[in-house]
Amino acid sequence: MIDTLILTLDATMRVSTPLIFAAFAGMFSERSGVVDISLEGKMLAAAFTAAAVAYLTNSAWLGLGAAIMVSVSLAMLHGVACVTFRGNQVVSGVAINILAAGLTMTLGLSWFKQGGQTPQLTDAARFSIIEFPGAEMMRDVPVIGGIYSEMLSGHNIFVYLAFLVVPFSWWLLFRTRFGLRLRAVGENPKAVDTAGISVHRMRYAALLCAGILCGFAGAYISSAQNAQFVRDMTAGQGFIALAALIFGKWRPLPVLGACLLFGFLDAVAVRLQGVEIPGLGKAPIQLIEALPYILTVVLLAGFFGKAVAPKAIGLPYVKER
Amino acid sequence: MTSNALQLESISKRFGAVLANSDVSLSVEQGTIHGVIGENGAGKSTLMSILYGFYQADSGSIKVFGKEAKIHDSQDAIDVGIGMVHQHFMLVDTFTVLENITLGCEGSMLLSKGQAQAREALSKLSREYNLKVDPDALVGELPVGVQQRVEILKALYKGAKILILDEPTGVLTPQETDDLFKILLSLKEQGVTVLLITHKLKEIMHVTDNVSVMRQGKMVAHRHTAETNPEELAELMVGRKVVLQLEKPATDAGSKALTVSNLKVRDAQGIERVKGVSFEVAAGEIVGIAGVSGNGQTELMEALAGMVSPESGEIRYGDLLISADHKVCPSEMRKAGVAHVPEDRHRVGLVTSFSASENAILGYHRSSAWNSKGVLSSSTVGKHCAELMADFDVRPQDPTLKCANFSGGNQQKLILARELDQTPKVLLVGQPTRGVDIGAIEFIHQRLLDMRNRGGAILLVSVELDEILSLSDRIIVMCDGRVTGELAASEADECTLGLMMSSSRDINASEEKE
Structure with a gap:
C-alpha cells in the first residue's frame, strides 16, 4: 500500500512539473492584467521545437534554448495583439492556440515525414535522470528509502527546477520592485502610469516571463518526460494549468498546491486504469480526469472561498485624461 | 511671494x-x-x-x-x-x-x-x-x-x-x-x-x-x-447671467403618491444594500434623498423603478403594489404613471449608439401615437423628437444624430423630455445633474420644479447637497442602507445633513485613529 502511494506520488512529481511551469507562466501574465489562455499553444510549440531542434543538433540544451525562443516569440505576438493594439486577450490567446496546433503538425509533417511526429530522441539528446547520492543504497530502507530514492531522487532536472520556480516567483512577485509594479499593473494600471512607469513595458516584461516558463514546460514534455514530439501532445495541460492558477487564486503557494492536486489526480487515474474497485466496478477514470475542471468550476461558482482575480485582468490599457 | x-x-x-x-x-x-x-x-x-x-x-x-x-x-x-x-x-x-x-x-x-x-x-x-x-x-x-x-x-x-x-x-x-x-x-x-x-x-x-x-x-x-x-x-x-437661487412657491402636499414600507434590497452579489427603509412621497412635493454615494441609494432607486425586485417590504404607487411576491415590470409602472430618470444615463437611460429620435421614445415605443398596425413610423417619431428637443432646448436640434454625440447635459435634457412628456404622476430622478453644465442644471431644476408645482410627486436622489437643499421640500438622509434622518428643507443645512450622512462613518473614523 505504502509502495503504491509512493509510486503514485513519484508520478505526481513528474506529471505536475509542466503544470507548475505553465501555471506560474500564467501567474506572471495574469497578475499583470493579461489573460493568458494561450499557455497550451505556447507549450505545444515549445514541445515541438525542443524535440525538433534536439533531434537535429543532438543537444537537449539547444532544444530547450530554441523552445524558449519560440515560446517567447508567441508571448510577444500575444503582447503586440493585446497590449500594443489592445485586442481582445481571449481571442488572441485562442488564435495562438490554433496557430500552434496547426503549425506544429504541418511543419512536423513536412520536415520529418512521420505523420506529424518527430523522430525518437537518443538519450544524448534528452534530459537525463539525476540520481541522488546514495539512492541505490537507501532503496531497501522501508518508507524513508522509498520516499528518498523513488519519489525525490531519479527525476530529470526540470522537475527540480519546477519546484525552485515556486519560491523564486514568489520572491520576484512579492519581494522586489519588479513584482510590486507588475502586480500593480494588474490591479490598477492607471496608478502605475501616473507613477511614471510604462504600463506597456511592464506587461511585455510579464509576458516575457510567461514565455520563458512555457518554454520550459514544453521542452520538458517532449525532451525529458518523453523522447519525441507527438501531435497535440500537451493534451490540454495548458488549460489544466490555467485552472490550477484560478483554483490557487493567483497566489504562489495555493497554485503549487493546485498543480500538485491536479497532478496527483492524473497519476491516480493512470494507476487505476483498468483496475476493478470492489463494489464499484471499473474505476471511473474519466471522472477523475475531469475533476480539475469540475473543482475549478465549483470554485468559480463561489462554493469554497472566492477567487478574486486581479482587477484589471482582460482590460487593455488605454491612456486617457 | x-x-x-x-x-x-x-x-x-x-x-x-x-x-x-x-x-x-x-x-x-x-x-x-x-x-x-x-x-x-x-x-x-x-x-x-x-x-x-x-x-x-x-x-x-x-x-x-x-x-x-x-x-x-x-x-x-x-x-x-x-x-x-x-x-x-x-x-x-x-x-x-x-x-x-x-x-x-x-x-x-x-x-x-x-x-x-x-x-x-x-x-x-x-x-x-x-x-x-x-x-x-x-x-x-x-x-x-x-x-x-x-x-x-x-x-x-x-x-x-x-x-x-x-x-x-x-x-x-x-x-x-x-x-x-x-x-x-x-x-x-x-x-x-x-x-x-x-x-x-x-x-x-x-x-x-x-x-x-x-x-x-x-x-x-x-x-x-x-x-x-x-x-x-x-x-x-x-457666459451669461445665471440664477443660482431658485424660486420655490409653496404648494400643499396632496395625497400619497408613493409609499415605501420596510423595504430591503440586495444587490447582485447578494449583499443587503437597503436595510429596511420606509418613507412617503406626496403629490406636489419633492423629496430629496441625501447621502454619500454608495450608501444604498442606487439600489433603492433600482427597486423603486422596478429594475430589481425587493428582498422584502412593499412599494406602493397608488394601486400598484411591488413586493417580493408581486413583481412588476417597468412597462406596467409606466402605465401607472411612474417615470424614471436613471442615475447612470449611459447604461440605463439611453442607448448611446441609437439616434436621438429612437432614444426619445425608448420605453414608450409601444405607444399608439407612433405605431400603426405594429409598424413604427419613423417620420412621426422624428417629428415628436424634434418637438421635445425644441421644448427642452436640446442642442444640436437634430433627431437623427447618434446619442453618443450629444454632451452630457443635452443627453440628460433629452431623457427628462422623454419622461416628462408623459405627464407622470411620480418621477424618480437619480443624480439629474451629474456631469451636466451649469446652464443645463438651471434648466433641469426649473423643469423639475414645474412638475412639482403642477402637482407631480418627485423623488430625487443626489449626492450634491446643494441640489437637494435647493429643490426638496423634505429631505431624507441615507447612510449604510438605512434612513438616518428626515427633516423639512427649511430646517436643513449642510452641517446637520453632513452629520446624518456620516452617522455610521464615525465608527470607521474612530477605528482608524487606532
Whole structure:
C-alpha cells in the first residue's frame, strides 16, 4: 500500500512539473492584467521545437534554448495583439492556440515525414535522470528509502527546477520592485502610469516571463518526460494549468498546491486504469480526469472561498485624461 | 511671494475637430491656493493632463519655478515637482498604504530595503503636514477621505512642490471636505503651491487665494478670490447671467403618491444594500434623498423603478403594489404613471449608439401615437423628437444624430423630455445633474420644479447637497442602507445633513485613529 502511494506520488512529481511551469507562466501574465489562455499553444510549440531542434543538433540544451525562443516569440505576438493594439486577450490567446496546433503538425509533417511526429530522441539528446547520492543504497530502507530514492531522487532536472520556480516567483512577485509594479499593473494600471512607469513595458516584461516558463514546460514534455514530439501532445495541460492558477487564486503557494492536486489526480487515474474497485466496478477514470475542471468550476461558482482575480485582468490599457 | 510656481503660456491642444485648449495662459503664485473653475468640457481637465504629462500640448510653453519644462510623461512631471491627486484615485486597493506610496520610487530593487527608508520618510511627512495614516493598512479598506490623504502623501513623498487636485470633493462628506481644506491650508503654510480644479463655486470662495475661469477651452478671467463673488464667477463660467437661487412657491402636499414600507434590497452579489427603509412621497412635493454615494441609494432607486425586485417590504404607487411576491415590470409602472430618470444615463437611460429620435421614445415605443398596425413610423417619431428637443432646448436640434454625440447635459435634457412628456404622476430622478453644465442644471431644476408645482410627486436622489437643499421640500438622509434622518428643507443645512450622512462613518473614523 505504502509502495503504491509512493509510486503514485513519484508520478505526481513528474506529471505536475509542466503544470507548475505553465501555471506560474500564467501567474506572471495574469497578475499583470493579461489573460493568458494561450499557455497550451505556447507549450505545444515549445514541445515541438525542443524535440525538433534536439533531434537535429543532438543537444537537449539547444532544444530547450530554441523552445524558449519560440515560446517567447508567441508571448510577444500575444503582447503586440493585446497590449500594443489592445485586442481582445481571449481571442488572441485562442488564435495562438490554433496557430500552434496547426503549425506544429504541418511543419512536423513536412520536415520529418512521420505523420506529424518527430523522430525518437537518443538519450544524448534528452534530459537525463539525476540520481541522488546514495539512492541505490537507501532503496531497501522501508518508507524513508522509498520516499528518498523513488519519489525525490531519479527525476530529470526540470522537475527540480519546477519546484525552485515556486519560491523564486514568489520572491520576484512579492519581494522586489519588479513584482510590486507588475502586480500593480494588474490591479490598477492607471496608478502605475501616473507613477511614471510604462504600463506597456511592464506587461511585455510579464509576458516575457510567461514565455520563458512555457518554454520550459514544453521542452520538458517532449525532451525529458518523453523522447519525441507527438501531435497535440500537451493534451490540454495548458488549460489544466490555467485552472490550477484560478483554483490557487493567483497566489504562489495555493497554485503549487493546485498543480500538485491536479497532478496527483492524473497519476491516480493512470494507476487505476483498468483496475476493478470492489463494489464499484471499473474505476471511473474519466471522472477523475475531469475533476480539475469540475473543482475549478465549483470554485468559480463561489462554493469554497472566492477567487478574486486581479482587477484589471482582460482590460487593455488605454491612456486617457 | 511674487515669484510664480507655474507659468503656462498660450497652451493649445486639439482633439480632431475639437479645440480643447485654445491659447490658454495661467500664472500660479508660489505658496498660494489657486482655483481653476469651469463647466464640464471647458478644458480644465485637458489642461491639467497636459501639465501632468498625459497629453502633449500642440503649442505653448510651460515654466515651472521659472524654468522651461518639457513634460512628456508623468515621470517628467514628478521630476519637476508636480504632483497630482486625481478625481478617481490612482491607488491599488489590494496594496498597503506604504506600497501605494512607494510605487514608482521604491528606492531599491528589493522592497524590504527601500520600504524601511520610506516608512521613516512617511512618518516625517505625516507629522509635518498633519496627515495621519497607518502605513500598513490596506488601501481598499480605508474610508474615501483617508484614501485621498494617501494620494496627497504619495504626491508629497515624490517631492511635489506643486499639488494639483482634480475635483477632490466629489466623493467626500461635508465634514471630510472641511478636513481636506484644513490640509490644503496647512500645505500652503508649508510653502506648497496648490492648484484646485473644481466646478463648485463655494469651494473656490472658501479656500482659494486666486481663481482662473475657463470657458469653452479658453481662459476667460483671472480674479483675486477676495475681490469676486459667486454670481460673477458663475456668469464668467457660463457666459451669461445665471440664477443660482431658485424660486420655490409653496404648494400643499396632496395625497400619497408613493409609499415605501420596510423595504430591503440586495444587490447582485447578494449583499443587503437597503436595510429596511420606509418613507412617503406626496403629490406636489419633492423629496430629496441625501447621502454619500454608495450608501444604498442606487439600489433603492433600482427597486423603486422596478429594475430589481425587493428582498422584502412593499412599494406602493397608488394601486400598484411591488413586493417580493408581486413583481412588476417597468412597462406596467409606466402605465401607472411612474417615470424614471436613471442615475447612470449611459447604461440605463439611453442607448448611446441609437439616434436621438429612437432614444426619445425608448420605453414608450409601444405607444399608439407612433405605431400603426405594429409598424413604427419613423417620420412621426422624428417629428415628436424634434418637438421635445425644441421644448427642452436640446442642442444640436437634430433627431437623427447618434446619442453618443450629444454632451452630457443635452443627453440628460433629452431623457427628462422623454419622461416628462408623459405627464407622470411620480418621477424618480437619480443624480439629474451629474456631469451636466451649469446652464443645463438651471434648466433641469426649473423643469423639475414645474412638475412639482403642477402637482407631480418627485423623488430625487443626489449626492450634491446643494441640489437637494435647493429643490426638496423634505429631505431624507441615507447612510449604510438605512434612513438616518428626515427633516423639512427649511430646517436643513449642510452641517446637520453632513452629520446624518456620516452617522455610521464615525465608527470607521474612530477605528482608524487606532
